[in-house]
Amino acid sequence: MKTLKARLMLTYSLVALFGIVAVLFSANFLVDSQFKKLVYARMTQEQSQYLAAIPRAYSQVGWNQDTLASLGMDALAKGYVLKLADASGIVIWDVRTHNDGLCNAMLQHMALNMNARYPGWSGSYREETFPVSYGFNSQGAATFGLYGPLFFNDSELDFLKTLNVWVLVIGILALALSLLLGALMARWISHPILRVTQTAHQFRLGNWNSSLLVKSGIAEIVDLSGSIEALGENLQNQEQLRRRLTADVSHELRSPLSILQGRLEALIDGVWEIDGAQLEFIRQEVLRLTRLVGQLENLTQIESHQTLNRPDRLSVRPFLNSLLDPFLAEAQAHHLSLTTDAADFEFVADEDKTRQILFNLVSNAMKYTEGGWIKVSAKQESDVVWFVVEDNGMGIAESDLPFIFERFYRADVSRTRATGGAGLGLAIAKSLAESQGGTLSVESHEGKGSRFSLKLPKLQT
Secondary structure (H helix, E strand, C coil), X not given: CCCHHHHHHHHHHHHHHHHHHHHHHHHHHHHHHHHHHHHHHHXXXXXXXXXXXXXXXXXXXXECHHHXXXXXXXXXXXCCEEEEECCCCCEEEEHHHHHHHHHHHHHHHHHHHHHHHCCCCCCEEEEEEEEEEECCCEEEEEEEEEEECCCCCXXXXXXXXHHHHHHHHHHHHHHHHHHHHHHHHHHHHHHHHHHHHHHHHHHHXXXXXXXXXXXXXXXXXXXXXXXXXHHHHHHHHHHHHHHHHHHHHHHHHHHHHHHHHHHHHHHHCCCCCCCHHHHHHHHHHHHHHHHHHHHHHHXXXXXXXXXXXXXEEEEHHHHHHHHHHHHHHHHHHCCCEEEXXXXXXXXXXXXHHHHHHHHHHHHHHHHCCCCCEEEEEEEEXXXXXXXXXXXXXXCCXXXXXXXXXXCCCCCCCXXXXXXXXXCCHHHHHHHHHHHCCCEXXXXXXXXXXXXXXXXXXXXXX
């Protein structure tokens, strides 16, 4: 199995190779096409120059054969087989007559040049005839024989060979540089991902102390490292909660079981007599265990969405008044101010679930507020209904806030039962809120009080 770095390197190398090859082929095609246009222009210009020079070889006494021979041999050196005829078609001068062997050698050389550049080149000998004016009203014709449709001379062919060599060298250098940059880029991309992978592996082994220090200019890698780091923190918190849950469950079950065991052993040994008081004590501990198991079962059913919602149309003020009635006597005994603040409006919700949520919240506020105030308020918005239970009690420490909705979690680490139950009330309340499509949130400051907000969707019956 190839590593990410190897795959990136291979991918980049292939892309670079294909890119460079495509560029080289495109450049070669464009250069070749433009070069052919330049050669055509060169051939046209040379022929025009010879056509302009031919009339200067004529005078009143006739044609100067030496001048024609000089022009003809110069043209032959450049690849043209020149023939000149007068108006009646009589040949005045022909380079083949002058030196046929050199003509054939020159044409063969041009053919070799073109086949060296383009293997399988289908060129052949061709002639082009142009009118020539000389003297007074004297017309003739000049015929240029050449290897066509075009030909490269030696200097042009050498230039193309040199150009091809340099293009090849540049391509090789570009490929080598691309491979070097690809290796650096592959390392630049894969190193932080490898670091994230190693850290995730350490998290899988339970080593939560592994630090994830990833520096990268790639936003996706930064997001990935941040997500892995957050995942590690969540897993660490969940592991701590799992261990604490196990310890809490053991504690909650051990206490009544130890009491039952001690009381039953005392009865068996005859230390205490079996009477109604002893049996009632044992019954209360059994009921305590039953309530605990029932709460766990209820929480499991709620979280697995096994409980159905039964929407009821409720009026806010009567609903809140009936909710707070059981707390009024206790609030008066503890010198607590227990009030409501809500306009009278109707809403639709599961009455039993909503009542249980708010009952748990008010009950908790009663336990942790002494001689202060507790206020329960309600309001409606366009599509939601808000219930808020706030107090000025002892509040919740900032370190405990992320965990108060977990099972068995109690900020009271001494596990005293003087202030309440098994630590399932808020977990159940949150699950009941979510089962209705709502949310339960908290804001609290230690020593200043707490504010629990229940948001429920405004249902229609």
